[in-house]
Amino acid sequence: MFAPPDCWVWDFWFADDGERHHLFFLYASRALHDPEDRHYRASIGHAVSTDLVEWTRVPDALVRADAPAFDDLATWTGSVVRHPDGTWFLFYTGSTRAPGGRNVQRIGYATSTDLTTWHKAGPGPVLSADPTLYETLDTGQWHDEAFRDPWVFPDPDGDGWHMLITARATTGPAFERGVVGHAVSADLRTWELRPPLSAPAAHGFGQLEVTQTEVVDGKPLLLFSCLAEHASDSRRATGTRGGIWAAPAGSLLGPFDVGAARQVTDDRYYSGKLVRRRDGSWALMGFHHTGPDGAFTGGISDPMPVSWDGHRLTVEGPAAEGPSVDALPAAVG
Template identity: 30%
Template structure:
């Protein structure tokens, strides 16, 4: 069965370069063949288009080879900026075209970080836009600023009047936080705020954002400064003029690309994340205070609309129920219920959860067995203001002895008692996309358990579960 979250046949989606035109998103992306590559296959940038994030049209490879970059149109001419890596160097390149598939490189426009401000080691992922306030083009780059420590990761800034001759400027953002370069940088404006987005793989592994009243900064770090967790990376955004969407990838755990898999583990859930995976799109929401949140795109949510039978039975604790609503009071213990039916391989699970004060945890189990240990747990943890994802090894003695972390994945969210929290979980094979209250997203993978039931649980507290539904795609 073809995956709902886009992935090319026998390959994977890497960094996405989104562009919007003619009422559809043109999504260039780095095509990752991995072990499936063989002589004669097209590499580099490929192009797909969509207007609903559910259906994609494939156009194949464009005729330029290179790493992540950006596309901008000036008049009737498209300009493509990208990076190449000859003999270990990192160079920025420029090509032009009259359509989105055929490009003419301009070799004399290629340049490196050969200046007094930036290191030569990192110089990639160009993003270009016309800055009306400054009256010239700005280029942002993933770079390393020269300095006394290794914390040199920054967003480099260059300016140009014509997209061909670029002047080096001081870094747009150089906080000395990350040892690695600020990858896939971009800027956009919403209302009175400017936003700077970048991804990084040192200190924390995520796509971050900063905000400012000016394109020149200073750049404020919001309380919750990421769009998703560890299993979502290299995300860049584009707007259709009404809404703005974020395009990133949920990585696989198939190939041990970096050689860090635990040698004795026979499954996949606790293997290391690969580079590239499936395309995942979040819609960006701007709050009244200017901070950003993400939600599932409406078209993706509406695609899952065929309600499936659901009958829950009580496994532990005392439960009460009415139509689509379930409640449990268990202030001193763990209590759980399970569906009689197995979850479909592709589905949406949705509900609203309300918990009382002092509740330690509540949430759902995916693909659960009757023993309640062989399951994937998605938990709201009010005492720590977070939503977490735990797999089956965390419920076992082996996990307790060997797994070096408390949880696999977590996302911060303010959780208050006696309020409704809406959960939407989209399952597509091993892919799990979790949204809470239309503001928090958490991407995950589920490999080792392929079938099982839906469960509800409350740990040392009281909880109500309303409008509990399992839905599949029409047709």
């Protein structure tokens, strides 16, 4: 478990340089006292490991910018990929305050030659919500302008790059508008926003956080997280506390059957990420969200082996230091 004693740690993502796993994570000082305040004090930390279990913290990756800037409130969740020329790209969410204290989220990136020293591109973001495609703050339907968590990966056919985005549709009930936003790029530097890869429909999710798409056991899937407080009444009526979810996918680019998503963990774990180990097997990691007393916990789990049958992502063994997820109920959707 990765849990520095002086800070809360939550959302995270990985890069693999062939010798070490690099963990990038959101953190904020425990001197804030209230963990709910962590979101607006978030920086992006960095740690390294050879086994995904024992981690060594190294210098931070990114911090918020001076105002005015699209990331002058906080730097939030992202992903890291490597350009064919060897340059590493860290895509991240920049948050800034809007009138009334609510926040607007946009997407930027930084580059590095060694995964250690990062330089922001800018000064502006590379992507923001287009109101013709995605819900924006002025609609009054949500507590923020949800446009974040860029998950970037190469096109399966070798034609450029794709980005999945936590976003919301422009129509539908407020707690069913969560969609998989989409953008494309030829060079990682210039991006074109496109319509979402999923429909809001009646799936019951107000937002699909920290999306990830992978092929596990020969079958594609969409991984995302959603808490009960951001789900529809029908979802909450099942008794779900929310957590990490997995949905069937036709390919890495969909279609994504969000309505058929099944719960992988409850809210003891959140912001799940699938990571490939050195032996080629897949494991799930999540941050510890809710403790036995119902309070926020923080800290990132050890890897848990998983299997995917095309319908359900099964956690084969719990993290050594965390509560078991083997006994979780079946799908609640």
